[in-house]
Amino acid sequence: MKKYLLSFALACMSLTAFAQTDYEKIMTEKIAKIETCKTPEDFQTLANDFERIGSKESSQWLPPYYAAFSQIQKGRVMMRNGNMQELDGVASQAEKFLGLAQSLAGADNAEIHLLKKMANSLRMMVNPAQRFMTDGARASEELNIAEKLDAANPRIALIKAEDIYFTPEQYGGSKTKGLELFKEALVKYNNYKLKTALDPNWGRSEAEYFISLPVEKTK
Template sequence: MKKLVLIMFVLCSVSIFAQTAFEKVMTEKIEKLEQSKTAEDFTAVSNDFVRIGDKEKTEWLPYYYAAHAMIEKGRSLMRAGKLSELDAVAAEAQTSLDKAYSLSKDNAEILILQKMIHGLKMMVDPQSRFMSEGMLGADALGKAEKLDSGNPRITLLKAEDTYYTPEQFGGSKTKGLELFQKSLDQFKVYQSKSALHPTWGKGEAEYFLASKP
């Protein structure tokens, strides 16, 4: 009996140590992602997350963050006008997101990133790709909302779309700002499932609301 108790104690100790080590390295890399600014920074931290995911094998969050880092790289390239590079970046993000999805289906956070990947691909040629990538992105966001309607990142992406879409196509800066405010209100009450789960987006909502005319 004592031997069995000792074995159970050792197994529990190993499990707790492994989980603690995982949480520590993930926290460090998430902080690195939050501090990243250049395309090179985002590539490096994405690769870090992929290595963590490949080592852990059963955790979806490393692949999620690997995809998120590549999406942020794409957004930085988009702001720099380097639209021709977005397809390749979106493909890398998709590879990581597919791995996350294989480990955690019906996950609103993964669907939110899927919407963002379609958005990157659409921006290469908005006029010709809206009916394909734009519609696929809207479908992904709709599925995410059914799973987690109070998620502020869903409202944030709706706000972006509304704010940047020309009025003749149904957009509105005024309505976009209203959605940014709704997103910010949701951030104040939304509870992430753990310290490692996504929390990004609040800063962007605050930025738009602070810069409104």
């Protein structure tokens, strides 16, 4: 009887390990696709994929996190294309996934607070003049929370660099200071240690891109 129970326990452990390996494999494949997505449709498809993974792996916070990130990236592409009117809906979808991720990971997760900052920034861009004191303020608050939780996080430095770089000088922006912050972000990328291979690790290529720009293009 003891031999049977031991065999059963070992079989259960093997199945659990196989399931975990399968989860890690598909997550690794989907995360890699973030770098190759170009259009809003690409990012929407990826968000759907992460949502499906999350429905099967309901105890894991990373699938809804990446679903939210895919939605935010979709919104950022739309913003660059001048399609501002649909950003509220995109931000709402991102926030839905972030609420789920936070319920699984806890309130002290800097990566989640950073994406909340980015979602609020998307909302603000629908009408910056009217929403700066509401969505803009919430974005700043979420960024401050993220930085307090994990000051060494390179993605926090990256988003701060973006904000300074793209804000007009009359509103406190500075391309020169933005570039300095991109350089700081790259240093942090080089020193930051991930807890797992699936943890957020996006943004390095953006920092490298801005640092590589000729001086005349940054003025």
